[in-house]
Amino acid sequence: MAFEIPKITYTGKIKEVTLGKGPKAVTIGGETAYPFHLFEGAMPNPPRIAMEVYDTPPEEWPEAALEPFKEVVHDPVAWAKKCVQGYGAELIALQLVSTDPNGLNRPADEAAQTVKKVAGAVDVPVIVWGSGNTDKDADVLRKVAEACDGMNLVIGPVAEGNYKQVGAGAIGYKHTAIASSPIDINLAKQLNILLGNLGVPDGQIVVDPTTGGLGYGIEYTYSVMERDRMAALTQQDERLQFPILCNMAREVWKTKEAKIKAEEAPALGHAEKRGILMEAVTAVILLLAGADVLVMRHPEAIKLVRGMITDLIAK
Numbered sequence: 001m002a003f004e005i006p007k008i009t010y011t012g013k014i015k016e017v018t019l020g021k022g023p024k025a026v027t028i029g030g031e032t033a034y035p036f037h038l039f040e041g042a043m044p045n046p047p048r049i050a051m052e053v054y055d056t057p058p059e060e061w062p063e064a065a066l067e068p069f070k071e072v073v074h075d076p077v078a079w080a081k082k083c084v085q086g087y088g089a090e091l092i093a094l095q096l097v098s099t100d101p102n103g104l105n106r107p108a109d110e111a112a113q114t115v116k117k118v119a120g121a122v123d124v125p126v127i128v129w130g131s132g133n134t135d136k137d138a139d140v141l142r143k144v145a146e147a148c149d150g151m152n153l154v155i156g157p158v159a160e161g162n163y164k165q166v167g168a169g170a171i172g173y174k175h176t177a178i179a180s181s182p183i184d185i186n187l188a189k190q191l192n193i194l195l196g197n198l199g200v201p202d203g204q205i206v207v208d209p210t211t212g213g214l215g216y217g218i219e220y221t222y223s224v225m226e227r228d229r230m231a232a233l234t235q236q237d238e239r240l241q242f243p244i245l246c247n248m249a250r251e252v253w254k255t256k257e258a259k260i261k262a263e264e265a266p267a268l269g270h271a272e273k274r275g276i277l278m279e280a281v282t283a284v285i286l287l288l289a290g291a292d293v294l295v296m297r298h299p300e301a302i303k304l305v306r307g308m309i310t311d312l313i314a315k
Contacts, residue, residue, distance in 0.1 A: 005039060008034070011236050014242070016203070028047075046309055047287055047309055048294075049305060050093040060254070062271070065253050080121060081121055084122050090125075096129060115153070125152070130157060138165040146172075163179075171204075178206055206242055209224055221286070222286075248296065257278060276298050279301035280301040284305060287308070
């Protein structure tokens with residue numbers, strides 16, 4: 001008797017969301033089965049990788065992560081162009097770290113102009129990530145949304161404390177909102193409900209469950225994302241049927257294992273290879289949990305993960 005793979009019957013579907021505009025716009029979501037379970041359902045849109053760009057030269061990046069971009073870190077426009085033209089980036093993730101009130105605290109108007117220049121210089125979708133300060137992000141992302149009217153940016157993180165301001169900007173200026181909640185499926189659902197009640201269309205919402213790097217809480221993130229996909233696909237929970245975005249690179253490269261030099265810890269091996277593999281392994285774990293977009297940093301790690309995606313979706 002021939003062996004038959006046991007199959008799950010799915011009753012839900014992940015909503016499709018289009019990021020960006022023009023010929024290089026990207027559509028994510030649409031899955032009708034668990035991640036890469038192509039023997040059970042469809043995965044019409046493969047996961048995508050966004051490359052990080054900072055709006056100010058990074059101060060705490062390890063040498064291995066900084067090396068590929070060292071000649072462009074003082075110019076976010078040149079940095080974004082290098083990611084697209086040099087490394088084939090499908091999306092750009094512009095991190096507005098300079099707006100942090102506990103750091104440079106640059107004004108919202110300045111950040112909005114930086115975003116407008118970067119978005120105008122590349123032909124791929126642009127993700128705009130604030131400082132993580134709820135009040136400052138409300139002001140910054142509102143100004144960004146207005147300055148880039150109709151460009152369909154992906155703006156976040158949108159939190160419960162600022163969803164009205166940022167959500168209104170997404171509605172009024174036609175951008176996609178990143179609903180960000182702290183590794184909790186109930187909080188994620190609640191924020192999605194709030195954005196929906198505000199009037200943000202389902203086609204303009206993606207979810208950020210927040211994540212840790214490899215060895216720093218990744219298993220908890222995995223379990224929350226797994227529960228999210230179970231509820232969305234097998235329990236028909238419509239307020240969890242959104243694509244998932246993971247802003248993961250910063251979580252990997254800030255760990256001591258990624259930053260410590262080889263001579264300081266010989267047992268850990270080659271510093272650059274170590275960081276690259278940590279980022280790549282973290283990315284693959286998140287893909288298997290259900291991520292639709294990964295924000296990554298090192299070109300070699302991205303190359304490894306692209307190869308893995310290709311292998312997993314090959315028929």
